Amino acid sequence: MAETGEHAPAAPFDGTEKPAYWDAAVAHLVKRDRILKKLIPQHPEVHLLTRDEPFVTLARAIIGQQISTRAAADALWERCLGACGRRVTPGAVGRLGLAGLRAAGLSQRKSEYLVDLAAHFQERRVHPAQWEQMDDEAVIGELTAIRGIGRWTAEMFLIFNLRRPDILPLDDPGLLRAISLHYFSGEPVSRFEAREVAQAWKPWCTVATWYLWRSL
Template sequence: MPKRSTPGQPPDAPAVPVPVPVAAPAAAEPPVATITPGYWDEACRHLSKRDRVMKKLIPKFGEARLQSRGDAFTTLARSIVGQQISVKAAQSVWDRFAAAVGGPSSRLAPADVLALDTPTLRGAGLSARKAEYLGDLARHFESGAVHVPQWQQMDDEAIIEELVAIRGIGRWTAEMFLIFHLMRPNVLPLDDLGLIKGISLGYFSGEPVSRAEAREVGEAWAPYRSVATWYIWRSLDPLPVDY
């Protein structure tokens, strides 16, 4: 039986591949600028003179520095998305959430978050509670309830007071924001388990440490307690954390 030919093509002609439309690759986001605090080198010299553990610890990490990236709203939104789930799961949910919002994931707009309904947020992998938290965060920023332009002139406790008024943000999250986004030099996050563990290993031979004992160790680090905390974290995990 003769082979059936395609109209307009002779029998036994080699098959002609049909072009398949290929979606254009998504445009890569521009790199996010990072900022390193100007006080870092002075802080390292100060801590090395004042503290025997810091004197040994700081040189181990060479030129590594604390870096800040992104904007305030996006940084806090990421902290809410990542609560109580693994780093890998948090990144997956964040990518889906940012895609739903639209625009670069490094800089989301509060108004765009408020424009999303709950089913859309849930579809991105967010729990009902986290969806509520993100809405409350967006409303605080959109309404001006948080005084972002004044933060550089406000003290740490005043900023913490503003942030903990937002649902889903506690003192620990506010302190991480002070360290990693505003790069405040003298924050001692006593609710941070990594800090307590690092102080236990570095200063108390692994014995349990009370908050009062950790606070006493931290007093010697002033006015650069954020920097010392960063190095304590590095002593437990050499890879820096980005927020």
């Protein structure tokens, strides 16, 4: 995955605005990739949105791990919301502790992960105010130092929270499935093959990935 440390910090947005780079990325992808040239026009007037504040995004990602349905993940998140007084913050999670999170229905491991996440934020072992200015790999390094956050979760954070333009999440089964379907006639694809396909997308791998997810 390429780093994007040289891109300028994005202007403030409310989460619903189109990313400033989106139209340029679409123009590039339509010109360079025959599959995206067909797929992108099927999804007009839609674009990447931002999800929640950093702590909430990460907490929700941890809670949703290894849950097979969206409904089940949402139900568990609602229980966590209720236990936290309808606002999931580092302080609320810290006050609940392991016992409170377990009582809300979280597993021992997920409870431990959330407590560790809250401690990282409360003790300033992560620096969310600086993430906009840090390159991709530096942010990933901070995030993966937290228990329960692997590279895939960190890359999803870069895409959906920081809206970085050139993230290629090769561990994402949806992306690999879409590449298999559209570029290899449904045959399984390796990470190497997926990376080769994505060479034409740079420096807009996030946008290409987003449209391929939509195609599924």
